[in-house]
Amino acid sequence: MQYTRFGRTGLQVSRLCLGTMTFGGQVDEPTARSIMDAAFEGGITFFDTADMYPPSGYPERQGATDEIIGRWLQGRRDDVILASKCFFPTGRRRWEAGNSRHNVIRSLEESLRRLGTDHLDLFQVHSWDPNTPIDETLQVLDDVVRQGKVRYVGCSNVLAYQLARSIGRAEVLGTVRFESVQPRYNMLFREFEREMFPLCAEERIAVIPYNPLAGGFLSGKHRPDGDTAGTRFEQGDQGERYKERYWHDRAFETVETATALAAEAGVSMATLAMQWVLANPVITSPIVGASRPEQLADALAAERTPLDPALKAQLDELTHTYRYGDAPR
Numbered sequence: 001m002q003y004t005r006f007g008r009t010g011l012q013v014s015r016l017c018l019g020t021m022t023f024g025g026q027v028d029e030p031t032a033r034s035i036m037d038a039a040f041e042g043g044i045t046f047f048d049t050a051d052m053y054p055p056s057g058y059p060e061r062q063g064a065t066d067e068i069i070g071r072w073l074q075g076r077r078d079d080v081i082l083a084s085k086c087f088f089p090t091g092r093r094r095w096e097a098g099n100s101r102h103n104v105i106r107s108l109e110e111s112l113r114r115l116g117t118d119h120l121d122l123f124q125v126h127s128w129d130p131n132t133p134i135d136e137t138l139q140v141l142d143d144v145v146r147q148g149k150v151r152y153v154g155c156s157n158v159l160a161y162q163l164a165r166s167i168g169r170a171e172v173l174g175t176v177r178f179e180s181v182q183p184r185y186n187m188l189f190r191e192f193e194r195e196m197f198p199l200c201a202e203e204r205i206a207v208i209p210y211n212p213l214a215g216g217f218l219s220g221k222h223r224p225d226g227d228t229a230g231t232r233f234e235q236g237d238q239g240e241r242y243k244e245r246y247w248h249d250r251a252f253e254t255v256e257t258a259t260a261l262a263a264e265a266g267v268s269m270a271t272l273a274m275q276w277v278l279a280n281p282v283i284t285s286p287i288v289g290a291s292r293p294e295q296l297a298d299a300l301a302a303e304r305t306p307l308d309p310a311l312k313a314q315l316d317e318l319t320h321t322y323r324y325g326d327a328p329r
C-alpha cells in the first residue's frame with residue numbers, strides 16, 4: 001500500500017480509505033469486522049465514518065456504525081487514521097443538526113464516546129450549512145483542534161465557491177482551515193473536475209472522494225432489468241437515491257463499453273473504475289465501500305497497478321460528458 005501526504009499537511013495516509021457507511025445497516029457486525037480486517041491486512045489504515053451512519057438508521061440505529069468501529073479499534077486505535085463527520089440530523093430536536101457551535105461540539109463528543117477514543121484525526125462538516133455563518137463553524141473547529149480532540153478539519157458536499165470562501169475566512173480569522181474535501185467522484189460523475197479540483201490543486205487541499213465505484217454500479221454487475229436484491233440499489237430511500245443517480249440508459253451503455261476495455265486490459269470493471277479515480281493527480285485517497293470483505297480485492301488491485309495512460313485517455317473520452325451532468329458537451 002502506498003502512502004501519500006494529506007494535502008499540504010504533514011500527515012501521511014494510505015492511498016485507499018475505507019468507508020464504513022454500510023456497517024450496522026446493510027452489513028452486520030461480524031461482516032463489518034471482517035471487512036475492517038481485510039482492509040487493514042491489505043494496508044488500508046485510513047477509515048471514514050460519520051455521526052449519522054448507518055444512513056438508513058435514523059434515529060434508532062444511528063451511531064451503530066461508530067460503535068462497531070469502536071469495538072474493532074480496541075487495542076489498535078493508534079494504527080488507524082480515523083475520520084468522521086457531522087451535519088445531518090442525529091436527534092429530533094432542531095439544534096441536533098448542522099454546523100453550529102452547539103452541534104459541532106455535541107456531535108464530536110458523542111462520536112468520541114461511541115468510537116472509544118479521545119480524538120479524531122479528521123473531523124469534517126458533512127455538508128455546507130446555509131443556516132450557520134461559516135465563521136462560527138471555523139471558530140468552533142479551531143477550538144476543538146486546540147483542545148486536542150481533533151487533529152485536522154475538512155468538509156464534504158460543498159461547492160467550489162463555498163470552499164474558496166471558507167479558506168478566505170479562515171485566513172482572515174486566523175483559524176484552522178479545511179485541509180480536505182470529500183466530494184462524490186467517479187467515471188459517471190465528473191462535475192467537480194471543472195471548478196473544485198483546480199482549487200484543491202492550487203490550495204493543496206486533500207481530496208478524498210466517496211462513491212468511487214458509484215455504489216457498486218461501476219463494478220458492471222447491475223443490468224437495467226436485473227435483480228438488485230441485497231445491494232445498495234435496494235436499500236430503501238438510499239436505494240432510490242442511487243437509482244436516481246446512476247440507473248440510466250446512458251450510464252449502462254458507458255459501463256458496457258468500459259467493461260470491454262477492462263476485459264482487454266485483463267482487470268475487473270471495479271478495478272478499472274478505481275484505477276481511473278486513483279490516476280487523477282488531485283486525488284489523495286478514494287473512499288471505498290464494501291458489503292463483503294472479498295469486494296475489497298478489486299480496489300486493492302487498483303492501488304497496486306496504475307492505469308495505463310493510453311487507457312486513461314480512452315476512458316476520459318468515453319466519460320467526458322459526465323463533466324457536465326446531463327448537459328451536452
Ligand SMILES: NC(=O)c1ccc[n+]([C@@H]2O[C@H](COP(=O)([O-])OP(=O)(O)OC[C@H]3O[C@@H](n4cnc5c(N)ncnc54)[C@H](OP(=O)(O)O)[C@@H]3O)[C@@H](O)[C@H]2O)c1
Pocket residue numbers: 018019020021022048049126156157182209210211212213214215216217219221230231232233270287288289290291292294295296297298299
Ligand atoms: N460525504 C458523503 O456525503 C458520503 C456519501 C456516501 C459515502 N460516503 C463515504 O464514502 C464511503 C464509500 O462510499 P460508497 O460505499 O458509495 O463507495 P463505492 O466504493 O462507490 O461503493 C461501494 C459499494 O459498491 C459495491 N461494491 C464494492 N466493491 C465491489 C466489487 N468489487 N464488486 C461488486 N460490487 C462492489 C458494494 O455494494 P453492494 O454489495 O451493495 O452492491 C459496496 O458497498 C462510505 O462508506 C462513506 O464512508 C460519504
